[in-house]
Amino acid sequence: MIDVDSNPLLAPSSLPYGLPDYSSIAPAHYLPAFMEGFARHRSEIDAIVADESAPTFENTIVALERAGELLGQVARTFYTVSSADASPEIQEIEETLAPLMAAHHDAVQLDGALFARVRAVFDSRDEHALSAEERYLVERRFREMAHAGAGLDDAEKQQLTDLNQRLSVLTTTFEKNLLADTNDLAVVFDSADELDGLTDGELSAAAQNAADRGLEGRYVVTLTLFTGHPYLSSLTRRESRRRLLAASRSRGSRGNANDNRDVLRQIVRLRAQRAALLGYENHAAYVTSDETAGSPGAVRALLRQLAAPAAANARAEQAALQAMVDAEPEPFPLEAHDWAFYTERVREAEYAVDRTALRPWFEAERVLVDGVFFAATSLYGITFTERPDLPAYHPDVRVFEVHNADGSALGLFLFDLYTRDTKRGGAWMNSIVTQSHLRGTRSIVVNNLNVPKPAAGKPTLLTLDEVTTMFHEFGHALHGLFATVTFPHFAGTAVFRDFVEFPSQVNEMWILWPEVLSSYARHIDTGEPLPADVVARLHASEAFNQGFATSEYLAAAWLDQAWHGVNVKEADAVTDVAAFEAAALADIGLHNPVVPTRYSSTYFAHVFSGGYSAGYYSYIWSEVLDADTVEWFAENGGLTRAGGDRFRDRVLGVGGSKDPLEAYRDFRGRDADIAPLLVRRGLGS
Known part of the structure; x- marks a missing residue:
């Protein structure tokens, strides 16, 4: 049993910015810290409710903002580890924790007396x-509690709490199964x-993976979260490509202990049941009612608008x-595992661009420091200093201190580049500490990628897609x-x-921007920049293969909407996931x-174990704004401090403190135009 008084999670961190001292935290510390966090938060909520004075902004809304600080800090500390180093x-x-967290969340969000004060x-x-900001906070607090079900009667609240707890267990099971099957x-x-x-x-990297599994002399290729694998574009042996894609597509559907088909069917049914309890036709209607889209109809209309021309383009590419x-x-009918390989051959034939040959120009350290950081410094004036003295949650994680142009402290950035068996698939950003004037805190953010780690002494050379991912996730980090x-x-x-x-998505625009590219895209051996003619051909080929990509x-976005557009009766009728x-x-x-879907259902972690259920459409929805913003930067000087400061002040800097579309209009001067997206994706008439 861990003594509460000696638990490092229950005392303020002595490290800069409140970075948890991971070197002193053992797994056994987490559950006692969560229990203490639950108790303190419950006590803080009880104090708000017990206040006999009339509800005011200060004694109710601000008090709510102050409540739960310990629990939030423990949770962010733990879930950073559970996603990136899950022993x-x-x-x-x-x-x-899953059902305990769900129950505690519901106890707060569904508290009738608290809701009455709000x-x-x-x-x-x-x-x-x-x-x-204060008015918007009042409106959001009320809206979120109502949306969560605070207006239900006691019997309905109990039913809702049971559903939420069951869902929390199932989504955790889905992620655990997926990680195990991906490793297997x-x-x-x-x-x-x-x-x-x-x-x-x-x-x-493949040899090292094999050695780590006790398979000396052999080679192991680990799987990425999405269906395709970066190596499919390079492997010359068709059988090797077939094996790699077949393994990827079979995850969670092999009839073994890690099979996710029944798990996801239960998730879909329970989400539909919860939506009905809350007064919505289905889960998609419930989710989109509190997003900028407003309804599943708006989402489906956009997806259908894009699908027909995208499919036609894909058929032409095929x-x-x-x-x-x-x-x-010896010709053969093209199959899914052939697409990436022959795409690169066609790209090379039509545009004289061999993307697989670009890796020597994309050494990971240069991409990070002379690309990602360089662009951020050029736009926003911020600077980065590595802090090897600060402990992270894994030896591979690097810590950087970030300062504003005037030298004032901004926060910490943690960078976790490499894949490992204990890390979930994909790439993501999360926060360990969030900024708040009320609490006097600054931000600590993490970027996770899943790049194969080469053997000691070998450089880490990235694909252009991995470079894109690095810039993308850093855009979240900047936010x-x-x-x-x-x-x-x-x-x-x-x-x-x-x-x-x-x-x-906006941050991806700087990848091929001349000043940025010339800074980081240097040959690993010669130091020569990426040749200008290659850059020109890359630009010329930007719309190439967009039929497939779109x-x-x-x-995948449509699958998400389909699963979450069913009611309970329709969910019960689904017996065959593939059908x-x-x-x-x-x-x-x-x-x-x-042209297989980017994620099949049994490994669609975004929607069955992440926070994107009925929301995977958000990438293309946001890309409308993104493409329009790229056009604004191009028209207003590109990589300039003036442009960066405007984007920081009017969009990134406001966080969630105002309506996001209002923030966008403040930045752009109007609503977004879809035309730049259609041009980018090659979907224009």
């Missing part, structure tokens, strides 16, 4: 001199010949690939670092789900076996 002990703690402040908001299905190759086409660094295959000595708010409820990336991807994304998928994709015209 069996950490996974067991997470499973134990409603009283909401109803009288016009009678008080509230600032814009890592593809073992007996010889380097089977991996012909990979670079020396990629081969060394025909071009098939023509190349048909010209070979988390720059948000400057009074109240913790609005801190960092606490904005509507279908707006949160907008800043990260189709695979839209297919449901096929029917949904046929409905929108995206059921092309050669």
Whole structure:
């Protein structure tokens, strides 16, 4: 048993910015700290409710903002580890916590007496001199509690609490199953010949993966979260490509202990049941009612608008690939595992661009320091100093201190580049500490990627897609670092789900921007910049393969909407997950076996274990704003402090403290235009 008095999670951190001292935190510290956090938060809520004076902004809303500080800090500390370094002990703690966290959240959000006080402040908001941020906080607090079910009667609240707890367990199970199956299905190759086409660094990473599993002399390729794998574009052996894609697509559907089909069906049914209890037709209607989209109809209309031209473009691309295959000595019908490989051959033939040959120009350290950081300094004046003296949650994680142009402290940035068996798939940003004037805190943000780690002494060379991911996730990090708010409820990336991807997607624009590219894209051996003619061809090929890229994304977004657009009766009728998928994709015209969905249901972590349920559409929804913003920067000088400061002050800096579309209009001077997106995606008429 851990003594509460000696638990490092229950005392203020002595490290800069309140960084948890991970070197002193053991797994056994977490559960006692959570229990203490639950108790303190409950006591703080009880004190608000017990206040006999009339509800005011200060004694109700501000008191709510002050409450739960310990619990939030413990949770952010733990979930940073559980997503990026989930040992069996950490996974067991997470499973134990899931229903406890859900129950505690509901106990607060569904507290009738608390809701009555919040409603009283909401109803009288016009009678008080509230600032814009204060008024918006009142409106959001009321809206969120009502949306969560605070207006239900006691019996309905109990039913809702039971549903939420069951869902929390199931979503945790989904993620645990996926991590286990992803590790189990890592593809073992007996010889380097089977991996012909990979670079020396990629081969060394595969050899190291094998050695780590006790398979000396062999090679292991680990799987990425999405369906496709970066190596599919390079592997010359068709059988190796087939094995890699087959392993990826089979995750969570093999009939073993990690099978997610029944888990996701239960999740879909319970979400539909909860939506009905809350007065909505389905889960998608429930989710979008509190997003900028407003309704599933608006989402589906956008997806359908884009799907038909995207599918047509993909078919044209497929025909071009098939023509190349048909010209070979032994032609064959193109299959999904061939697409990336022959796409690169066609790209090279049509644009003289071999993306697989670009890796020597994309060494990870240069991309980070001379690319990602350089662009941020150029735009916003911020600077980065590595702090190897500060402990992170894993030896591979690097810590950087970030300062504003005037030298004032901004926060910490943690960078976790490499894949490992204890890290979930994909790439993401999260916060360990969020900024708030009320609490006197500054931001600590984390970027996680899943790049294979080469053997010691070998450089980490990135693909262009991995470079894109690095810039993308850092866009989230900037959002988390720059948000400057009074109240913790609005801190960092606490904005509507279908707006949160907008800043990260905008940050991708600097990848090929001349000043940025010339700074970081230097050959690993010679130091020579990426040749100008190659850069020109990269720009010329930007719309190439967009039929495939748009189709695979839209297919996943539509699957999300299909699963979460069912009611309880319709959910009960689903007995075959694969058949449901096929029917949904046929409905929108995206059921092309050669262009598989970016995520199939059984490994669609975004929506079945993450926070994107009925919200995966947000990437394309946000891209409308993103493409329009890229056009603004191009028209206003590009990489300038004036442009960066405007974007920081009017969008990134406001966090969640105002309506996001209002913030966008403040920045752009008007609503977003969809035309730049259609041009970018090659979907214009």
